[in-house]
Amino acid sequence: MNDHHSSKIDAAKRLAELRQENAEPTAETAHAGIDFEAVEERPAFSILSADRQRKVMVEFRWKQGNAKALAYSYLVALDFDPSEGIAGDFSGYTVKIAGRNLRPLFEGLVAQRVAVVREMDDLQAEANVEDGETVVLKIEVKEVE
Numbered sequence: 001m002n003d004h005h006s007s008k009i010d011a012a013k014r015l016a017e018l019r020q021e022n023a024e025p026t027a028e029t030a031h032a033g034i035d036f037e038a039v040e041e042r043p044a045f046s047i048l049s050a051d052r053q054r055k056v057m058v059e060f061r062w063k064q065g066n067a068k069a070l071a072y073s074y075l076v077a078l079d080f081d082p083s084e085g086i087a088g089d090f091s092g093y094t095v096k097i098a099g100r101n102l103r104p105l106f107e108g109l110v111a112q113r114v115a116v117v118r119e120m121d122d123l124q125a126e127a128n129v130e131d132g133e134t135v136v137l138k139i140e141v142k143e144v145e
Contacts, residue, residue, distance in 0.1 A: 044134040045105050045117045058109065059116045060095070060139050063124075068141050070095070072112045080106040085138075098138040100125075105134050 057069040074091040081087075085098040086106050097105070097117065108114040117136055120128075125135040 044099065044120070044129075044136045045108065045114050055112060055115050058114050060141055061116060061118045062139060063119045063121055070141070075109075075112070078106065078109055092144055094140075094142050094144060096138075096140040097136055099134065099136040101132060101134045102136075103134075105136070 055072060057071050059067055059069040061067045070090045070093055074093075076089040076091050078089075079087040080102065082102070085096060086102055086109070088095040088097075088109070099105075105114065105117065117139060119136050119139045122137060125137065129135050
C-alpha cells in the first residue's frame with residue numbers, strides 16, 4: 001500500500017474507534033490541519049482579520065433583534081459621505097447606514113470582510129463606545145420596486 005492510501009485507512013479506523021467509544025474528539029484533534037482566523041469584534045461591526053477570508057453574506061442587525069443578510073455577490077456599489085453615511089446597492093435592495101466614524105466600516109464592506117453590522121441607540125453608544133470608534137445608529141434596508 002502507498003502512504004496516501006494507508007493514511008486514509010488510519011483516519012477511518014480512528015473515526016470508527018471514536019464512534020464506538022461515543023467519545024467526542026478533542027479540540028486539538030477536531031481542528032487538526034484547519035487554519036482558523038480570529039474574528040475581530042467591535043460594537044458596530046465585526047470584521048475578518050485576514051484578506052483571504054471573505055464573507056459570502058453580510059448580516060445587518062437592528063437593535064430590536066431583527067436581522068437581514070444580503071449576499072456580497074449582489075453588491076453593485078457602495079458610496080461613502082461622512083455627513084450622510086454609507087449607501088449601498090445590493091441589486092434588488094438599497095442599504096443606508098448612518099452613524100459616526102463610518103470610514104472603517106466602509107473599508108471593510110469594500111473588502112467584503114464585514115460579517116455583521118450592528119445598530120445601536122445613541123444613549124447606548126455614548127455609554128459603551130469610546131470616542132473615535134465606529135457607531136452605527138441607523139440601518140435601512142429597502143427592497144427596490
